[in-house]
Amino acid sequence: MIKTSSLFLFVLFILSSCQTRKKNDNYEKYELVQDHTVNFPMDDQTSYRTFFVNSFQDSLNNELLVFLAQQKPSIQFFDIANQSLYKEIKLSKGGPHGVGSPAGLLMLSWDSIFVVSSSRYLVSLINSNGALLKSYRVLTGSAYNDNTGMLQPYTTSPPVKINDLIYFNVAPDRDVYKPSYFEGTTNLTLDISNGQYAYFNTYPKEFKNGVWGVTGITYSTTFNPLKKEFIYSFTISDSLVVFDPETNKSKRYYAGSRFIKSKIRPMSKPENNHDLEYALETPYYKGIIYDKYRDMYYRFVIHSIPYKDETGEINGFHEKPVSVILLDKDLSVMGETKLPDNIFLNHIYFVAKDGLFISNGNPENPELKEDFAVFTCFKVSPPPANTN
Amino acid sequence: MVKVLFQLLVIGCSFFSCSTEKSEIETLINDLNIHVEGINAIIVVPLDGCSGCIHKTVNFMAENVGRKNIAYVITDYGIKRAKMMHLYEQENPMLFMDSKARARKLGLVKFYPVLYNLDSDNPQGIELTALTIDSVFHELKSQF
Numbered sequence: 001m002i003k004t005s006s007l008f009l010f011v012l013f014i015l016s017s018c019q020t021r022k023k024n025d026n027y028e029k030y031e032l033v034q035d036h037t038v039n040f041p042m043d044d045q046t047s048y049r050t051f052f053v054n055s056f057q058d059s060l061n062n063e064l065l066v067f068l069a070q071q072k073p074s075i076q077f078f079d080i081a082n083q084s085l086y087k088e089i090k091l092s093k094g095g096p097h098g099v100g101s102p103a104g105l106l107m108l109s110w111d112s113i114f115v116v117s118s119s120r121y122l123v124s125l126i127n128s129n130g131a132l133l134k135s136y137r138v139l140t141g142s143a144y145n146d147n148t149g150m151l152q153p154y155t156t157s158p159p160v161k162i163n164d165l166i167y168f169n170v171a172p173d174r175d176v177y178k179p180s181y182f183e184g185t186t187n188l189t190l191d192i193s194n195g196q197y198a199y200f201n202t203y204p205k206e207f208k209n210g211v212w213g214v215t216g217i218t219y220s221t222t223f224n225p226l227k228k229e230f231i232y233s234f235t236i237s238d239s240l241v242v243f244d245p246e247t248n249k250s251k252r253y254y255a256g257s258r259f260i261k262s263k264i265r266p267m268s269k270p271e272n273n274h275d276l277e278y279a280l281e282t283p284y285y286k287g288i289i290y291d292k293y294r295d296m297y298y299r300f301v302i303h304s305i306p307y308k309d310e311t312g313e314i315n316g317f318h319e320k321p322v323s324v325i326l327l328d329k330d331l332s333v334m335g336e337t338k339l340p341d342n343i344f345l346n347h348i349y350f351v352a353k354d355g356l357f358i359s360n361g362n363p364e365n366p367e368l369k370e371d372f373a374v375f376t377c378f379k380v381s382p383p384p385a386n387t388n
Numbered sequence: 389m390v391k392v393l394f395q396l397l398v399i400g401c402s403f404f405s406c407s408t409e410k411s412e413i414e415t416l417i418n419d420l421n422i423h424v425e426g427i428n429a430i431i432v433v434p435l436d437g438c439s440g441c442i443h444k445t446v447n448f449m450a451e452n453v454g455r456k457n458i459a460y461v462i463t464d465y466g467i468k469r470a471k472m473m474h475l476y477e478q479e480n481p482m483l484f485m486d487s488k489a490r491a492r493k494l495g496l497v498k499f500y501p502v503l504y505n506l507d508s509d510n511p512q513g514i515e516l517t518a519l520t521i522d523s524v525f526h527e528l529k530s531q532f
Contacts, residue, residue: 363465
Protein backbone atom coordinates (compact mmCIF):
# COMPACT_ATOMS: atom_id res chain seq x y z
CA MET A 1 0.00 0.00 0.00
CA ILE A 2 2.78 2.39 0.99
CA LYS A 3 4.68 1.44 -2.15
CA THR A 4 1.64 2.17 -4.34
CA SER A 5 1.13 5.53 -2.68
CA SER A 6 4.78 6.43 -3.16
CA LEU A 7 4.60 5.48 -6.82
CA PHE A 8 1.44 7.56 -7.25
CA LEU A 9 3.05 10.59 -5.61
CA PHE A 10 6.15 10.16 -7.75
CA VAL A 11 4.08 10.09 -10.96
CA LEU A 12 2.10 13.13 -9.76
CA PHE A 13 5.37 14.98 -9.04
CA ILE A 14 6.74 14.18 -12.52
CA LEU A 15 3.50 15.27 -14.17
CA SER A 16 3.32 18.52 -12.24
CA SER A 17 6.99 19.29 -13.02
CA CYS A 18 6.29 18.76 -16.71
CA GLN A 19 3.30 21.09 -16.54
CA THR A 20 5.30 23.80 -14.76
CA ARG A 21 8.06 23.50 -17.32
CA LYS A 22 5.55 23.72 -20.16
CA LYS A 23 3.98 26.82 -18.56
CA ASN A 24 7.38 28.49 -18.11
CA ASP A 25 8.41 27.54 -21.64
CA ASN A 26 5.52 29.63 -22.93
CA TYR A 27 7.16 32.67 -21.39
CA GLU A 28 10.32 32.12 -23.40
CA LYS A 29 8.99 31.20 -26.84
CA TYR A 30 9.09 34.82 -27.99
CA GLU A 31 10.80 37.88 -26.64
CA LEU A 32 11.00 41.62 -27.21
CA VAL A 33 14.33 42.86 -28.52
CA GLN A 34 15.45 46.47 -28.85
CA ASP A 35 15.75 47.48 -32.48
CA HIS A 36 16.25 51.25 -32.80
CA THR A 37 15.32 54.52 -31.13
CA VAL A 38 13.35 57.46 -32.48
CA ASN A 39 13.67 61.06 -31.25
CA PHE A 40 10.80 63.51 -31.60
CA PRO A 41 11.80 67.13 -30.86
CA MET A 42 9.78 68.89 -28.16
CA ASP A 43 9.35 72.67 -28.26
CA ASP A 44 9.99 74.77 -25.18
CA GLN A 45 6.38 74.51 -24.02
CA THR A 46 6.06 70.74 -24.39
CA SER A 47 7.20 68.05 -21.99
CA TYR A 48 7.89 64.52 -23.15
CA ARG A 49 5.78 63.44 -20.19
CA THR A 50 2.23 63.26 -21.45
CA PHE A 51 -0.95 61.43 -20.59
CA PHE A 52 -1.62 60.62 -24.23
CA VAL A 53 0.26 59.23 -27.20
CA ASN A 54 -1.03 57.03 -29.97
CA SER A 55 -0.28 56.24 -33.60
CA PHE A 56 -2.43 57.32 -36.52
CA GLN A 57 -2.33 56.61 -40.23
CA ASP A 58 -3.75 59.39 -42.39
CA SER A 59 -5.39 59.01 -45.81
CA LEU A 60 -2.00 59.47 -47.48
CA ASN A 61 -0.68 56.53 -45.46
CA ASN A 62 1.64 58.71 -43.40
CA GLU A 63 2.34 56.95 -40.14
CA LEU A 64 2.09 59.59 -37.42
CA LEU A 65 2.64 59.81 -33.69
CA VAL A 66 -0.23 61.67 -32.04
CA PHE A 67 1.20 63.49 -29.03
CA LEU A 68 -0.87 65.57 -26.61
CA ALA A 69 1.06 68.58 -25.31
CA GLN A 70 -1.10 69.06 -22.22
CA GLN A 71 0.34 72.24 -20.81
CA LYS A 72 0.51 74.19 -24.05
CA PRO A 73 -2.10 72.81 -24.95
CA SER A 74 -1.90 71.38 -28.46
CA ILE A 75 -2.02 68.14 -30.39
CA GLN A 76 1.26 67.48 -32.14
CA PHE A 77 1.63 65.05 -35.00
CA PHE A 78 5.06 63.66 -35.72
CA ASP A 79 6.05 61.80 -38.84
CA ILE A 80 7.40 58.56 -37.37
CA ALA A 81 9.57 57.80 -40.41
CA ASN A 82 11.54 61.05 -40.39
CA GLN A 83 11.01 61.97 -36.72
CA SER A 84 9.86 65.52 -37.38
CA LEU A 85 6.80 67.60 -36.55
CA TYR A 86 4.22 67.11 -39.30
CA LYS A 87 1.37 69.22 -37.98
CA GLU A 88 0.22 70.90 -34.80
CA ILE A 89 -3.33 71.73 -33.76
CA LYS A 90 -3.43 74.39 -31.08
CA LEU A 91 -6.16 74.03 -28.50
CA SER A 92 -7.94 76.63 -26.37
CA LYS A 93 -8.76 75.84 -22.78
CA GLY A 94 -11.52 78.44 -22.60
CA GLY A 95 -13.42 80.83 -24.82
CA PRO A 96 -15.66 80.01 -27.77
CA HIS A 97 -13.39 77.15 -28.89
CA GLY A 98 -12.45 76.02 -25.39
CA VAL A 99 -11.95 72.32 -24.70
CA GLY A 100 -10.88 72.60 -21.06
CA SER A 101 -7.61 71.06 -19.85
CA PRO A 102 -7.07 68.16 -22.24
CA ALA A 103 -6.19 64.76 -20.79
CA GLY A 104 -6.58 62.61 -23.89
CA LEU A 105 -8.27 62.35 -27.26
CA LEU A 106 -9.72 60.21 -29.98
CA MET A 107 -8.39 60.91 -33.47
CA LEU A 108 -10.74 59.70 -36.19
CA SER A 109 -9.73 61.94 -39.09
CA TRP A 110 -8.23 65.40 -39.60
CA ASP A 111 -11.63 66.98 -39.21
CA SER A 112 -13.00 64.74 -36.52
CA ILE A 113 -11.00 64.81 -33.32
CA PHE A 114 -12.60 64.30 -29.91
CA VAL A 115 -10.63 66.04 -27.15
CA VAL A 116 -11.40 65.03 -23.57
CA SER A 117 -11.13 67.14 -20.45
CA SER A 118 -11.47 64.74 -17.53
CA SER A 119 -11.70 67.42 -14.87
CA ARG A 120 -14.59 69.12 -16.69
CA TYR A 121 -16.32 65.91 -17.79
CA LEU A 122 -16.17 67.39 -21.24
CA VAL A 123 -15.79 65.83 -24.69
CA SER A 124 -15.19 68.33 -27.52
CA LEU A 125 -15.30 67.63 -31.22
CA ILE A 126 -12.80 69.82 -33.08
CA ASN A 127 -11.45 70.06 -36.60
CA SER A 128 -7.89 70.33 -37.87
CA ASN A 129 -7.82 74.06 -37.10
CA GLY A 130 -8.77 73.52 -33.48
CA ALA A 131 -12.24 74.98 -34.09
CA LEU A 132 -14.89 73.62 -31.78
CA LEU A 133 -17.64 71.86 -33.74
CA LYS A 134 -19.62 70.36 -30.91
CA SER A 135 -19.24 69.65 -27.22
CA TYR A 136 -20.72 67.04 -24.91
CA ARG A 137 -20.83 67.08 -21.13
CA VAL A 138 -21.02 63.76 -19.31
CA LEU A 139 -22.12 65.20 -15.98
CA THR A 140 -25.52 66.63 -15.16
CA GLY A 141 -25.06 69.95 -13.40
CA SER A 142 -21.89 70.26 -11.39
CA ALA A 143 -22.42 67.56 -8.80
CA TYR A 144 -20.47 64.39 -9.20
CA ASN A 145 -21.48 61.59 -6.89
CA ASP A 146 -21.13 57.88 -6.19
CA ASN A 147 -22.83 57.07 -9.45
CA THR A 148 -20.61 59.19 -11.71
CA GLY A 149 -17.06 58.72 -12.88
CA MET A 150 -14.18 60.71 -14.33
CA LEU A 151 -13.17 59.96 -17.93
CA GLN A 152 -9.81 58.25 -18.35
CA PRO A 153 -8.87 58.94 -22.00
CA TYR A 154 -5.17 58.15 -21.63
CA THR A 155 -2.51 56.25 -23.57
CA THR A 156 -3.36 53.19 -21.52
CA SER A 157 -7.10 53.45 -22.18
CA PRO A 158 -7.79 55.38 -25.39
CA PRO A 159 -11.45 56.06 -26.23
CA VAL A 160 -12.97 53.92 -28.99
CA LYS A 161 -15.81 54.79 -31.36
CA ILE A 162 -18.25 52.12 -32.53
CA ASN A 163 -21.08 53.49 -34.69
CA ASP A 164 -22.46 56.48 -32.74
CA LEU A 165 -21.06 55.41 -29.39
CA ILE A 166 -17.72 56.44 -27.91
CA TYR A 167 -16.50 54.05 -25.21
CA PHE A 168 -14.50 55.40 -22.27
CA ASN A 169 -12.90 54.02 -19.15
CA VAL A 170 -13.96 55.96 -16.07
CA ALA A 171 -12.69 56.23 -12.51
CA PRO A 172 -15.64 56.10 -10.09
CA ASP A 173 -16.15 59.32 -8.11
CA ARG A 174 -15.81 57.48 -4.82
CA ASP A 175 -13.40 57.26 -1.90
CA VAL A 176 -10.52 55.05 -3.09
CA TYR A 177 -9.81 53.99 0.48
CA LYS A 178 -13.17 52.31 0.94
CA PRO A 179 -14.06 48.88 -0.50
CA SER A 180 -17.27 50.38 -1.92
CA TYR A 181 -15.08 52.16 -4.50
CA PHE A 182 -14.92 48.89 -6.40
CA GLU A 183 -18.68 48.70 -6.72
CA GLY A 184 -18.61 51.85 -8.86
CA THR A 185 -18.96 51.69 -12.63
CA THR A 186 -15.88 51.48 -14.82
CA ASN A 187 -17.11 52.35 -18.31
CA LEU A 188 -19.19 54.95 -20.03
CA THR A 189 -20.63 55.29 -23.51
CA LEU A 190 -21.38 58.65 -25.06
CA ASP A 191 -23.87 58.67 -27.91
CA ILE A 192 -22.66 61.45 -30.19
CA SER A 193 -25.92 61.53 -32.11
CA ASN A 194 -27.88 62.81 -29.12
CA GLY A 195 -25.36 63.48 -26.31
CA GLN A 196 -26.80 60.82 -24.01
CA TYR A 197 -24.39 58.86 -21.86
CA ALA A 198 -24.62 55.67 -19.85
CA TYR A 199 -22.45 53.93 -17.29
CA PHE A 200 -21.83 50.19 -17.27
CA ASN A 201 -19.48 47.43 -16.03
CA THR A 202 -17.68 47.32 -12.71
CA TYR A 203 -14.48 45.93 -11.18
CA PRO A 204 -13.93 42.15 -11.17
CA LYS A 205 -14.78 40.17 -8.08
CA GLU A 206 -11.21 39.98 -6.78
CA PHE A 207 -11.32 43.73 -5.99
CA LYS A 208 -14.25 43.37 -3.61
CA ASN A 209 -13.63 43.40 0.15
CA GLY A 210 -10.29 45.15 -0.15
CA VAL A 211 -8.61 48.47 -0.87
CA TRP A 212 -5.83 48.57 -3.43
CA GLY A 213 -4.38 52.08 -3.31
CA VAL A 214 -4.48 54.89 -5.86
CA THR A 215 -2.40 52.91 -8.34
CA GLY A 216 -4.56 49.83 -7.94
CA ILE A 217 -7.72 51.52 -9.19
CA THR A 218 -6.40 52.31 -12.65
CA TYR A 219 -6.92 49.81 -15.42
CA SER A 220 -6.09 49.63 -19.08
CA THR A 221 -8.15 48.83 -22.14
CA THR A 222 -7.43 48.01 -25.73
CA PHE A 223 -9.79 47.26 -28.61
CA ASN A 224 -9.47 44.51 -31.18
CA PRO A 225 -11.27 45.82 -34.29
CA LEU A 226 -11.23 42.41 -35.99
CA LYS A 227 -13.05 40.68 -33.16
CA LYS A 228 -14.85 43.86 -32.05
CA GLU A 229 -13.90 43.14 -28.45
CA PHE A 230 -12.45 45.19 -25.60
CA ILE A 231 -9.69 43.66 -23.53
CA TYR A 232 -9.28 44.96 -19.97
CA SER A 233 -6.13 44.66 -17.89
CA PHE A 234 -6.88 45.23 -14.21
CA THR A 235 -4.00 45.94 -11.85
CA ILE A 236 -4.43 43.03 -9.45
CA SER A 237 -5.87 40.47 -11.89
CA ASP A 238 -3.64 37.91 -13.54
CA SER A 239 -6.52 37.31 -15.96
CA LEU A 240 -7.60 39.60 -18.75
CA VAL A 241 -11.28 40.42 -19.15
CA VAL A 242 -12.64 40.33 -22.70
CA PHE A 243 -15.83 42.32 -23.15
CA ASP A 244 -18.13 42.01 -26.15
CA PRO A 245 -20.03 45.31 -26.49
CA GLU A 246 -22.72 43.72 -28.66
CA THR A 247 -23.75 41.08 -26.19
CA ASN A 248 -22.50 42.82 -23.01
CA LYS A 249 -20.87 39.55 -22.01
CA SER A 250 -17.40 39.07 -20.57
CA LYS A 251 -14.92 36.20 -20.55
CA ARG A 252 -11.65 35.84 -18.70
CA TYR A 253 -8.30 34.57 -19.95
CA TYR A 254 -5.26 33.82 -17.83
CA ALA A 255 -2.39 36.15 -18.76
CA GLY A 256 -0.32 36.32 -15.59
CA SER A 257 3.31 37.31 -15.14
CA ARG A 258 6.01 34.84 -14.25
CA PHE A 259 7.44 37.58 -12.02
CA ILE A 260 4.33 37.77 -9.81
CA LYS A 261 4.52 34.60 -7.82
CA SER A 262 1.74 35.13 -5.29
CA LYS A 263 -1.68 36.67 -5.03
CA ILE A 264 -1.61 40.47 -4.79
CA ARG A 265 -2.67 41.53 -1.30
CA PRO A 266 -4.86 44.55 -0.42
CA MET A 267 -3.66 47.47 1.71
CA SER A 268 -3.43 46.47 5.34
CA LYS A 269 -3.83 50.14 6.38
CA PRO A 270 -6.12 51.72 3.80
CA GLU A 271 -5.03 55.34 4.20
CA ASN A 272 -3.35 57.97 2.04
CA ASN A 273 -0.26 58.01 4.29
CA HIS A 274 0.48 54.37 3.59
CA ASP A 275 -0.31 54.42 -0.11
CA LEU A 276 3.14 55.12 -1.53
CA GLU A 277 4.74 52.39 0.57
CA TYR A 278 2.03 49.94 -0.50
CA ALA A 279 2.29 50.97 -4.16
CA LEU A 280 6.05 50.42 -4.23
CA GLU A 281 5.92 47.07 -2.47
CA THR A 282 3.06 45.75 -4.61
CA PRO A 283 3.40 44.43 -8.17
CA TYR A 284 0.73 45.49 -10.65
CA TYR A 285 -0.53 44.61 -14.08
CA LYS A 286 -0.65 47.75 -16.19
CA GLY A 287 -1.21 48.70 -19.85
CA ILE A 288 -2.52 46.37 -22.53
CA ILE A 289 -2.30 47.22 -26.23
CA TYR A 290 -3.35 45.38 -29.38
CA ASP A 291 -0.84 45.18 -32.23
CA LYS A 292 -2.83 45.10 -35.47
CA TYR A 293 0.29 44.52 -37.56
CA ARG A 294 1.13 41.26 -35.84
CA ASP A 295 -2.33 40.36 -34.51
CA MET A 296 -1.11 40.06 -30.94
CA TYR A 297 -1.10 41.91 -27.62
CA TYR A 298 1.40 43.36 -25.15
CA ARG A 299 0.64 43.56 -21.42
CA PHE A 300 2.86 45.64 -19.13
CA VAL A 301 3.74 44.52 -15.61
CA ILE A 302 5.43 46.58 -12.91
CA HIS A 303 7.21 44.60 -10.24
CA SER A 304 7.54 45.29 -6.55
CA ILE A 305 10.49 47.10 -4.98
CA PRO A 306 11.22 47.98 -1.34
CA TYR A 307 9.78 51.23 -0.01
CA LYS A 308 13.26 52.52 0.80
CA ASP A 309 16.64 51.87 -0.76
CA GLU A 310 19.76 50.80 1.13
CA THR A 311 20.52 54.42 2.09
CA GLY A 312 17.09 54.84 3.65
CA GLU A 313 15.70 57.07 0.89
CA ILE A 314 12.30 56.41 -0.63
CA ASN A 315 12.39 54.70 -4.01
CA GLY A 316 10.69 56.36 -6.95
CA PHE A 317 7.63 54.75 -8.51
CA HIS A 318 9.39 54.85 -11.88
CA GLU A 319 12.17 52.70 -10.41
CA LYS A 320 9.89 49.68 -10.29
CA PRO A 321 11.15 47.06 -12.75
CA VAL A 322 8.98 46.55 -15.84
CA SER A 323 8.26 43.48 -17.93
CA VAL A 324 6.04 42.99 -20.96
CA ILE A 325 3.95 39.86 -21.52
CA LEU A 326 3.45 38.87 -25.18
CA LEU A 327 0.09 37.33 -26.00
CA ASP A 328 -1.09 35.79 -29.24
CA LYS A 329 -4.38 36.58 -30.96
CA ASP A 330 -6.20 34.17 -28.63
CA LEU A 331 -4.61 35.78 -25.56
CA SER A 332 -2.34 32.84 -24.85
CA VAL A 333 0.99 33.79 -23.31
CA MET A 334 3.85 33.47 -25.82
CA GLY A 335 6.59 35.28 -23.92
CA GLU A 336 7.51 37.75 -21.23
CA THR A 337 10.50 40.08 -21.45
CA LYS A 338 11.91 42.08 -18.57
CA LEU A 339 13.05 45.52 -19.71
CA PRO A 340 16.35 47.02 -18.51
CA ASP A 341 15.76 48.93 -15.26
CA ASN A 342 15.44 52.71 -15.03
CA ILE A 343 15.37 53.43 -18.77
CA PHE A 344 11.72 53.15 -19.79
CA LEU A 345 8.31 54.41 -18.70
CA ASN A 346 5.56 51.80 -18.60
CA HIS A 347 2.72 54.21 -19.36
CA ILE A 348 3.97 56.01 -22.50
CA TYR A 349 3.96 53.67 -25.49
CA PHE A 350 2.41 53.08 -28.91
CA VAL A 351 2.33 50.44 -31.62
CA ALA A 352 3.36 51.19 -35.20
CA LYS A 353 4.32 49.21 -38.27
CA ASP A 354 7.86 48.65 -36.99
CA GLY A 355 6.90 47.35 -33.55
CA LEU A 356 6.13 48.40 -29.99
CA PHE A 357 7.59 51.80 -29.08
CA ILE A 358 8.23 52.48 -25.37
CA SER A 359 9.27 55.85 -23.94
CA ASN A 360 12.89 56.14 -22.78
CA GLY A 361 11.76 58.94 -20.45
CA ASN A 362 12.46 57.32 -17.10
CA PRO A 363 13.79 60.11 -14.84
CA GLU A 364 16.66 57.83 -13.79
CA ASN A 365 17.75 57.25 -17.39
CA PRO A 366 21.29 58.69 -17.59
CA GLU A 367 20.71 59.54 -21.27
CA LEU A 368 17.43 61.36 -20.66
CA LYS A 369 16.92 64.36 -22.96
CA GLU A 370 14.10 66.61 -21.82
CA ASP A 371 13.78 68.33 -25.19
CA PHE A 372 13.02 65.09 -27.02
CA ALA A 373 10.41 62.40 -26.70
CA VAL A 374 12.64 59.37 -27.20
CA PHE A 375 11.16 55.94 -27.82
CA THR A 376 12.80 52.57 -28.31
CA CYS A 377 11.26 50.33 -30.95
CA PHE A 378 10.95 46.76 -29.70
CA LYS A 379 10.44 43.91 -32.13
CA VAL A 380 9.16 40.44 -31.38
CA SER A 381 11.77 37.74 -31.84
CA PRO A 382 11.46 35.39 -33.60
CA PRO A 383 9.00 37.34 -35.81
CA PRO A 384 5.50 35.94 -35.36
CA ALA A 385 4.18 34.00 -38.38
CA ASN A 386 1.16 36.26 -38.81
CA THR A 387 3.10 39.55 -39.19
CA ASN A 388 1.34 41.83 -41.69
CA MET B 389 4.88 85.95 12.08
CA VAL B 390 6.88 83.08 13.55
CA LYS B 391 4.29 82.57 16.25
CA VAL B 392 1.44 82.51 13.78
CA LEU B 393 3.25 80.03 11.54
CA PHE B 394 3.86 77.80 14.51
CA GLN B 395 0.25 78.03 15.63
CA LEU B 396 -0.91 77.32 12.12
CA LEU B 397 1.19 74.21 11.98
CA VAL B 398 0.09 72.96 15.36
CA ILE B 399 -3.58 73.53 14.51
CA GLY B 400 -3.14 72.17 11.02
CA CYS B 401 -1.33 69.09 12.22
CA SER B 402 -4.01 68.25 14.66
CA PHE B 403 -6.53 68.06 11.81
CA PHE B 404 -4.50 67.06 8.79
CA SER B 405 -1.73 64.68 8.00
CA CYS B 406 1.72 65.94 8.90
CA SER B 407 4.96 64.18 8.42
CA THR B 408 8.74 64.14 8.51
CA GLU B 409 11.57 64.70 10.92
CA LYS B 410 13.96 67.56 11.30
CA SER B 411 16.86 65.64 9.80
CA GLU B 412 15.09 65.22 6.49
CA ILE B 413 14.30 68.89 5.95
CA GLU B 414 17.86 69.67 7.06
CA THR B 415 19.18 67.20 4.50
CA LEU B 416 17.20 68.95 1.77
CA ILE B 417 18.43 72.35 2.94
CA ASN B 418 22.00 71.10 2.74
CA ASP B 419 21.51 69.33 -0.61
CA LEU B 420 20.09 72.47 -2.23
CA ASN B 421 22.50 74.79 -0.46
CA ILE B 422 19.75 76.91 1.04
CA HIS B 423 20.99 79.59 3.42
CA VAL B 424 18.36 79.60 6.11
CA GLU B 425 19.31 82.80 7.91
CA GLY B 426 16.17 84.92 8.16
CA ILE B 427 13.99 82.19 6.67
CA ASN B 428 11.09 81.08 8.84
CA ALA B 429 9.51 78.58 6.51
CA ILE B 430 10.01 76.59 3.35
CA ILE B 431 7.23 75.63 0.96
CA VAL B 432 8.08 72.53 -1.07
CA VAL B 433 6.13 72.37 -4.33
CA PRO B 434 5.98 69.13 -6.32
CA LEU B 435 5.08 69.61 -10.00
CA ASP B 436 3.32 66.23 -10.06
CA GLY B 437 0.29 65.88 -7.85
CA CYS B 438 -2.78 67.91 -6.94
CA SER B 439 -2.80 70.34 -9.86
CA GLY B 440 -5.19 72.84 -8.27
CA CYS B 441 -3.10 72.99 -5.08
CA ILE B 442 0.12 73.32 -7.07
CA HIS B 443 -1.24 76.17 -9.18
CA LYS B 444 -2.50 78.02 -6.11
CA THR B 445 0.89 77.65 -4.49
CA VAL B 446 2.73 78.80 -7.61
CA ASN B 447 0.42 81.83 -7.80
CA PHE B 448 1.03 82.57 -4.12
CA MET B 449 4.74 82.28 -4.75
CA ALA B 450 4.60 84.63 -7.75
CA GLU B 451 2.89 87.25 -5.62
CA ASN B 452 5.07 86.84 -2.56
CA VAL B 453 8.45 85.56 -3.63
CA GLY B 454 9.95 88.96 -2.80
CA ARG B 455 9.37 88.31 0.90
CA LYS B 456 12.60 87.15 2.43
CA ASN B 457 11.27 84.91 5.16
CA ILE B 458 9.76 82.13 3.04
CA ALA B 459 11.78 80.00 0.62
CA TYR B 460 10.23 77.92 -2.15
CA VAL B 461 11.56 74.60 -3.40
CA ILE B 462 10.29 73.39 -6.77
CA THR B 463 10.54 69.61 -6.84
CA ASP B 464 10.47 67.67 -10.08
CA TYR B 465 12.47 65.21 -12.13
CA GLY B 466 14.29 67.52 -14.56
CA ILE B 467 13.90 71.23 -15.25
CA LYS B 468 11.76 71.31 -18.38
CA ARG B 469 8.41 71.62 -16.69
CA ALA B 470 9.68 74.27 -14.30
CA LYS B 471 10.88 76.16 -17.37
CA MET B 472 7.48 75.75 -18.99
CA MET B 473 5.90 77.32 -15.90
CA HIS B 474 8.47 80.14 -16.06
CA LEU B 475 9.84 79.15 -12.68
CA TYR B 476 13.30 78.15 -13.74
CA GLU B 477 14.38 81.46 -15.22
CA GLN B 478 13.46 83.43 -12.14
CA GLU B 479 16.64 84.63 -10.55
CA ASN B 480 15.27 84.94 -7.10
CA PRO B 481 17.29 84.00 -4.03
CA MET B 482 14.18 82.56 -2.38
CA LEU B 483 13.46 80.09 -5.17
CA PHE B 484 15.30 76.77 -5.33
CA MET B 485 15.13 74.06 -7.98
CA ASP B 486 15.13 70.47 -6.77
CA SER B 487 15.57 68.91 -10.21
CA LYS B 488 16.42 65.46 -8.88
CA ALA B 489 13.28 65.36 -6.74
CA ARG B 490 15.30 64.96 -3.56
CA ALA B 491 12.32 66.10 -1.50
CA ARG B 492 10.39 63.08 -2.76
CA LYS B 493 13.22 60.71 -1.96
CA LEU B 494 13.39 62.14 1.54
CA GLY B 495 9.64 61.75 2.02
CA LEU B 496 9.15 65.49 2.47
CA VAL B 497 6.53 65.78 -0.23
CA LYS B 498 4.10 63.47 -1.98
CA PHE B 499 0.96 64.68 -3.70
CA TYR B 500 0.51 68.16 -2.22
CA PRO B 501 2.75 71.18 -1.62
CA VAL B 502 4.01 71.17 1.98
CA LEU B 503 4.81 74.07 4.29
CA TYR B 504 7.65 73.55 6.79
CA ASN B 505 8.22 75.82 9.75
CA LEU B 506 11.93 76.08 10.41
CA ASP B 507 11.60 77.85 13.72
CA SER B 508 10.13 74.92 15.51
CA ASP B 509 12.45 72.45 17.24
CA ASN B 510 10.59 69.73 15.48
CA PRO B 511 9.53 71.23 12.16
CA GLN B 512 6.60 69.33 10.87
CA GLY B 513 5.09 69.82 7.48
CA ILE B 514 1.53 70.75 6.76
CA GLU B 515 0.17 69.54 3.46
CA LEU B 516 -1.48 72.31 1.45
CA THR B 517 -4.56 70.38 0.39
CA ALA B 518 -7.85 71.71 -0.93
CA LEU B 519 -9.01 71.85 2.69
CA THR B 520 -6.07 73.76 4.14
CA ILE B 521 -4.48 75.83 1.40
CA ASP B 522 -6.71 78.89 1.39
CA SER B 523 -6.67 79.36 5.14
CA VAL B 524 -2.91 78.86 5.34
CA PHE B 525 -2.21 81.41 2.59
CA HIS B 526 -4.72 83.84 4.04
CA GLU B 527 -3.02 83.60 7.40
CA LEU B 528 0.44 84.00 5.89
CA LYS B 529 -0.62 87.04 3.89
CA SER B 530 -2.14 88.69 6.93
CA GLN B 531 1.29 88.57 8.55
CA PHE B 532 3.20 90.22 5.69
